[in-house]
Amino acid sequence: MVNFPKSTFSFFLFFIGSVSAHSLWIPEGYLGWEKAKDCYLPLKKEIQQGAISPNLLNLDRAKMGEYAKESAELRISSLNCFRENVAKDLPEDAVSEDLGEYFKASILAEKEKEDMYFSYEWRILLSDNRPYPLTPGEVNLAKQWFESRLEIKTEITNLTMEFLSEKDPKGKESRYLDLFTGYYGSLLRERDKFLLSLSVESYQSYTEALKHRKEKAE
Secondary structure, three states, rough: OOOHHHHHHEEEEEEHHHHHOOOOOOOOOOOOHHHHHHHHOOOOHHHOOOOOHHHHHHOHHHHHHHHHHHHHHHHHHHHHHHHHHHHHHOOOOHHHHHHHHHHHHHHHHHHHHHHHHHHHHHHHHHHHOOOOOOOOHHHHHHHHHHHHHHHHHHHHHHHHHHHHHOOOOOOOHHHHHHHHHHHHHHHHHHHHHHHOOOHHHHHHHHHHHHHHHHHHHO
């Protein structure tokens, strides 16, 4: 098992629970990171480490839908807050032209940093240093989940930049809410499908490893 610094895992816990950042956050040092930090909004209830649904044939779409909608609402609220706060300090032409392009490097850094923390969970998932590691067939399922997550996260990142560039964000907010909700919902469904496709032993071994890492970090 790979050992990571405690400070790294304290931040990693955020991603284990939420699967993917819901509110806008920008890594420290990147343009706009302080404003994004001020606008960060947490979920009312942390998403559990294991599957949300009871089994593969009975996906809890209602519960996932609630998480997805809340995540989308928080994403948009944090983006609106960010837009309002940065507008106070930026040149007028930067605000009126294209905020998405102006903060593109920061938004891409958000995704890159999320992907890095997700890779820690990925290493725990693929580790052989625990009881009942994944079988070769389950490793293939894990790779499919990994690719699906990357694709969906790319769409969320692109939509984030598009929303910041939107000339009429209030007028089109419902459209973006629906799109963000769809992407977050897909993220949760794909994750549940993967977790519930594992054997009982592999699933328990993996979630116990995450739980152990969380307790050790805390």
